[in-house]
Amino acid sequence: MRVIYHNWSATKQCPHPQSVVYAHNEHNKHWFNTEGCRQAKELVTQVTPGLTQFALRQCRRDLRTRTLVYLLTGHNTLNHLTIMQRVNYPLCPLCKEEEETSLHFLGKCCTTANICRLHFGAPFLEPGDLKQAHWITLLRFAKTTKRFQ
Numbered sequence: 001m002r003v004i005y006h007n008w009s010a011t012k013q014c015p016h017p018q019s020v021v022y023a024h025n026e027h028n029k030h031w032f033n034t035e036g037c038r039q040a041k042e043l044v045t046q047v048t049p050g051l052t053q054f055a056l057r058q059c060r061r062d063l064r065t066r067t068l069v070y071l072l073t074g075h076n077t078l079n080h081l082t083i084m085q086r087v088n089y090p091l092c093p094l095c096k097e098e099e100e101t102s103l104h105f106l107g108k109c110c111t112t113a114n115i116c117r118l119h120f121g122a123p124f125l126e127p128g129d130l131k132q133a134h135w136i137t138l139l140r141f142a143k144t145t146k147r148f149q
Helices: 017-033 037-044 049-057 063-073 104-108 111-119 127-132 133-147
Strands: none
Touching: 017 104, 037 104, 037 127, 063 104, 063 133, 104 111, 104 127, 104 133, 111 127
């Protein structure tokens, strides 16, 4: 399947503001109708121009950008190595209770519950809570846990 990327900063110069809204709506439709991306769809409900612009401005080698992409897409060392069949043990190495996914790491792991409370205000979070969390809070949480360093 071919994925079409869109640079939202280029649309700011568009002479017709309604075409920007149309493009945004079409991008969201494409996102919802695309098969796959299970973990990303658990945490990203819609295409967000602000987050898109932030990510596009960052250097791919920047640790913040990589960590944010790792957390939001599930393409990280948490359970992706299990999916790729490079590791046979899918359970979280911290709590050893559930499969280690981004959702588990961010909101369900009992080992990181105190850090979660510090950053999000609650020890355990549901996907809806995480969808509303600001990306800076996600990055601060990940930095505090030192899981991606």
